[in-house]
Amino acid sequence: MAKAKGKVSFKEDLCKGCELCTTVCPVNIIKMDTKRINIKGYHPATVTEMDKCIGCANCATICPDVVITVERIME
DSSP states (O other), X not given: OOOEEEEEEEOGGGOOOOOHHHHHOTTOOEEEOTTOOOTTSSOOEXXXXXXXXXXXXXXXXXXXXXXXXXXXXXX
16 A cells, blocks of 8 residues: 655745644654744744655644645655
């Protein structure tokens, strides 16, 4: 049976750093990038280990600003 993987992308300049996406990731790979600040003055969300993404799209669903896109890939 094919294994589901995912690829997450962020519109980082629109991220307001609410951290909701970090709370719903079942594999805990979304973190706030504390080393960078976007044009709005917030630390944007980022994926730390893309290869562990399962493509569930919980992060995209909870994002109030439609910043996150998840692409599902079957392997």
